[in-house]
Amino acid sequence: MSGAAGLLRAAQQLQQRAERRRGAEAVPLYQQAVAQYREAIAAAAADDPDALFGLAESLQGGAEATLAACTALPDEALTAAAAQQAASQAAVALQESVAAYRRVLEGGQLRVDALVCAGNALSTWAEVCARRDANQSLQLLQQATEAYQAALQREEDALTWSNLADCLVQRASVCCEAGQGAAAGPLFDEAMQAYQRACGLSDAADGDDVPGLLINWARGLLAMAQQVQDLALALSLLDEAARRLEQSIAFQRGSEEPLLALGDVLLERGEKLAAAGDGAGAAAALQRALSEGYQQAQRIRASSPEAALGVADVHVQLARLAGTAGDAAAAAEHWSASEAGYRAALQQPAAFDFSERCDARYNHACCLARCGRAAEAAVLLRALLQLGSVAEWDIQRDADLAGVQL
Known part of the structure; x- marks a missing residue:
């Protein structure tokens, strides 16, 4: 050799x-x-x-x-x-x-698998820098889009179509966060077409990951629904996302992933309806998020930190609905359930990245304060202040943290 x-x-x-x-x-x-x-x-x-x-x-x-x-x-x-x-x-x-x-060349041009992998690396790179430089992130995602499209022109493949769709959703979401909402709509539409094409080329009998593709499609629809202002359109997108997830669940009944995604979709539906003043509709959607989504995931894996976090998020929304309706006892029960959910999720912190972990700890502090445990909330908040993940001014103006002394 x-x-x-x-x-x-x-x-x-x-x-x-x-x-x-x-x-x-x-x-x-x-x-x-x-x-x-x-x-x-x-x-x-x-x-x-x-x-x-x-x-x-x-x-x-x-x-x-x-x-x-x-x-x-x-x-x-x-x-x-x-x-x-x-x-x-x-x-x-x-x-x-x-x-x-x-x-990586073949016959004088970039090899197809290298194009696809370059698109994947560019997408990950864009995600890494999205928080500090949205413009750079968008430039990288544009390059990733072009890499996937070049690969598809030479060799059509379901997974590459799915990767392209994910990339387009990522681009659209960054556009919205960067105040470029007008550019997001066409990208979301193109992403949905790419998911459709990916599904059309997929066959579970041939070993294609159809359940995973349906989950990605549903999460793309969820991202789109989170950005649109029209309530009817948002609810329509969430309904379609739920249907895709029900199909995924039918494919793989022992997986928690589609159930977690379904919980996320129904939680978003509840939040949308609550913001629109439909308390009854919001409560129904939130209860479904628990019973059909997060709690079903916990039946598969009782220790799932993602499911515990979802349960906590739902109970926060139910507590707010109960408080608005003047039902202090029900609100207290939901705040207590939410505190327990965040506590359980944070027992496995490695499931969350730095930003997600800080958000969960902050929300846990809010629940502790609502449960009358201000001293425990203050301990968490002081730690977050030291990390620089929250400002003292934000804490002082948060109604959930009234009475907490730092």
Whole structure:
């Protein structure tokens, strides 16, 4: 075996070992694989597409493992600085990954699988930088869209259509957050067409992940419903999302994922109706979110932190509805149930990234305050203030936190 070939084989073995690990355990193995691939590329007489593709995959895998390792940190270690450092490291690796994918040629043009993987890396990179630079995120998502479209022009594939749809939803959502709502509508519409095409090309009998595709489609519809202002249109989109999830549930009855997504859809329906003044409709939707969504997920996995968080979020909305209706006893029961839900979810903090974890801890503090446990709420809020994830002014003007002394 020649020097370059031997180096390539060693790099592939390291990559395979890394792929069997998760988070912090995977990071050093991916780093070793990257170094070995670079040696193999340097030793070859010409660009080796297999070595370049392996390098790109290892850089991408290392970036994702870095982010996962950060998410898994305990509360005392997961600070804003730690999250930012992990994001910066991941962004550098993803940038290098995309550059390597773009060197994987076949017959003088980019290989189709490299185009698709470059789109995936660009989408992840865009997600990493979305909070601090929306314009950069949109530029990266535009490049990802173009990569998927180029791949589809040469080889139509259900998964690539689904990836394109997810990317378009991501672009539309970032547009809305960046105050570019006018650009979001066409992107959402294009995404729905892409999901439709992906479904048309999929067949569960051939091993295609039809249930997963339906979940992604439903989450795309949910993202669209969250942005539209017209109540009737929003409810129509949520109804369609629920139908897709019911189809997914029928495919895989032992999975919690479609049930969690259904809970999210019905929770959004309840929030929309509550905002429109339809208390009865809102309460009915919220109860369905519990009984058909989150609690069903808990029957599959009782310890699911995502389900516990969903239950907590629903009870917050039910508490507010009860308070508006003047039913103080019912409101107190819902606040107590919500506090228990957040507490259960936060017992497994690694299920949530830094932002999600901070949001859950803040909401938990609000519930503690509503339950008359102001001292416990203050402890949580002081920790969040130290992390810089909340401002004292925001706490002071939050009605849920009235009476909490920091």
